[in-house]
Amino acid sequence: MLPVGLAAAQGLPARGFAADVSSGLALSALAMVLAQFVTSGRFERTTGRVGIDLTLQGHQLAARFIGVVLLLHPLLYGLPGARSVDGAGSALAGLFAAPRLATGVAAWALLLALIATAILRDRLPWCYETWRLSHGIGAALAAALGVHHAMTAGRFSADPWLAAVWVVLLAVAVGSLLRVYLLTPLLQMRHPWRVVSVSAAGSRLWELVIEPAAAFVPKFAAGQFFWLTLNRSPFSITEHPFSAASAPADLPRLKFLIKESGDFTNSIGSLPIGARAYVDGPRGIFTLAGRTGAGIGLVAGGVGIAPILGVLRQLRAEHDPRPVRLLVGNREPGQIVCADELGQIAAEADFRVRQVLSEPPPGWSGGRGVLDRQQLEALFDAPDRNRWVYFVCGPGPMMDAVERSLVSMGVPASQIVTERFRYH
Ligand SMILES: Cc1cc2nc3c(=O)[nH]c(=O)nc-3n(C[C@H](O)[C@H](O)[C@H](O)COP(=O)(O)OP(=O)(O)OC[C@H]3O[C@@H](n4cnc5c(N)ncnc54)[C@H](O)[C@@H]3O)c2cc1C
Structure with a gap:
């Protein structure tokens, strides 16, 4: 909102509701585009408090806001009755054809393409690395084009304070790319x-x-x-x-x-x-640090057992006296890991594990089906279970179902810690 505030403070004469709303939305969207370089996940100072899941959900939400603004920005200028730009045809066509708006049009098209390819990523015939590279380079280019557009065609960005904000935000965005792709690898080499x-x-x-x-x-x-x-x-x-x-x-x-x-x-x-x-x-924040609970409930689906094992192994190394229960969901027995180690922990500490298979072989004595409320209640049966802290990691739909079930059992959402391996 800082650019919007600085624009409003200039006290320029109003040009009509639609044009002023369009400018205000575009100023905030451009600031949001530039902020994404710092807030979209690679800096512990920004993600460290909320975790990568929420950070990326925030990034996706910001992208949707930016997308809507991008669609509205030219449309509002091009409303019937609005002035045509540089004397070209209809107002909207004039906007897209005006040479002085070329960088704005390029930024507009590029950002929409970035949003579309991110939403459709799983359906594109690109490998993840190609998508990631195109997303990074495209975003950097769109940010530079957007700032150029604001500073050359924008009514408010001629103001030295607002121009300075754009230069600083762009410098921070470029700096963050250099930090991730140049400085971090250099430090890693040491x-x-x-x-x-x-x-x-x-x-x-x-x-x-x-x-x-x-x-x-x-x-x-x-x-x-x-x-x-x-x-x-x-x-x-x-x-x-x-x-x-x-x-x-x-x-x-x-x-x-x-x-x-x-x-x-x-x-x-x-x-x-x-x-x-x-x-x-x-x-990441999928850790015990700063969390208290009368007991610890661990719920893992498939390879989601990885960070759960890390937490369990640390509890064991620290001889934590609290009760620990582990519910594991897999499809078939071949996917079960560390069964011996888990058995050994169960023999030494207040620890119980329940393995659930969705495709159990004949004679399977563990749980059957998926990790639903029934399975959770069967294992997490302590009277004070609502005061436990729960760690959940696995496939997205499983995590959603487990979170819903735990909450419906009376566990406060603040006591449920999650880690997602896929963002959509
Ligand atoms: C916080 C976190 C922790 C994870 N921990 C584990 C773990 O302990 N064990 C495990 O097996 N998997 C883990 N994953 C998932 C793992 O990162 C992906 O399975 C792996 O990167 C897939 O790469 P690929 O080239 O084999 O598959 P691809 O076919 O390239 O990708 C499959 C999917 O994996 C994701 N992915 C791929 N590359 C990346 C990348 N560079 N960055 C982010 N996501 C990517 C994308 O959603 C992609 O659609 C974790 C993911 C996250 C986000």
Whole structure:
């Protein structure tokens, strides 16, 4: 709203409701575009408090607002009766054809294309890396074009204060790109890691262990995730987020559970031992830090067990006396991981695990079906369960259902901590 405030403070004569609304919306949308470079997920200072899920939901919401404003901006100027621009045909056609608005038109088209390709990403024949590169470069270009448009064609941005705001916001946006794609890889080069082992952990599931190549011990909280670049230069754009399945107590080694789910993860099994790895992190708020609960409820679906194992292993390393219950959902027995370790923890501590299969084999003695309220109530049966803290990670629909069920059982939403591996 700062650009809108600075524009209003100029006290220029009104041009009519539609034109002034159009300008105000466009000024706030451009500021929002520039803010996305800092707030869309790669900076712990902005995401650290709310977590990556909410951060990216905020990014998607901002993109929808920007999209609506983009559609309204020329339409409001081009309303019947509005003045034509540079004497060209109808007002709306004139806007798109006017040479002095060319950078604005380019920014407009590019931003709409970015929003459309983000919404349709799963249906595009592009690999994730291509989409990510096009999204980043497109956003940087659109931001620069948008600022140029505001400063050359905008009625209010001729004001030196507002012009200064655009220059500062653009500089921060460019600086944030340099930080992520240049400075971070340079810093990572000072602390390379190496692959210690890659072993099959279940059906299409791998356990990857890495350790620092030189004496260096990172810090993280159990349940956090890291951006990993494996067997590539740290400047490559093929970094992927993975949750640590190990606990800080296991440092300097970090363990990950990785499910084959695309071109990169499908090749994890052939990663050479000793290969270089680069690590950016830790990130995320899927941790026990700052949370209290009379007991701890863990709910994992599929590879969502990874950060849950990290939390469980840390609780065990700290000899936490609180009751811990783990509900795990999978399709078939081949997907169950660490059954021996879980059995051992159950023998030593106040810990119970319930494995649920949606396609159980004959003779299966564990739970059957999906992780619904019935399964949750069967395991989380303590009288004070509403004062427990719950950690939930797994496929999106499972997480939504579990969150709804826990809330319907009386667990306050503030006691439910979630991590999503996919954003839509
Ligand atoms: C916070 C977080 C923690 C995660 N932890 C784990 C884990 O512990 N174990 C595990 O197996 N998986 C985890 N994932 C998911 C994992 O990152 C993706 O499965 C992996 O990146 C897929 O890459 P791919 O090239 O094999 O598949 P692709 O076919 O390229 O992608 C499949 C989907 O994975 C997502 N994805 C792909 N690349 C990226 C990327 N660079 N950044 C963000 N999302 C991407 C996209 O939604 C994409 O549609 C986590 C994801 C997030 C966001």
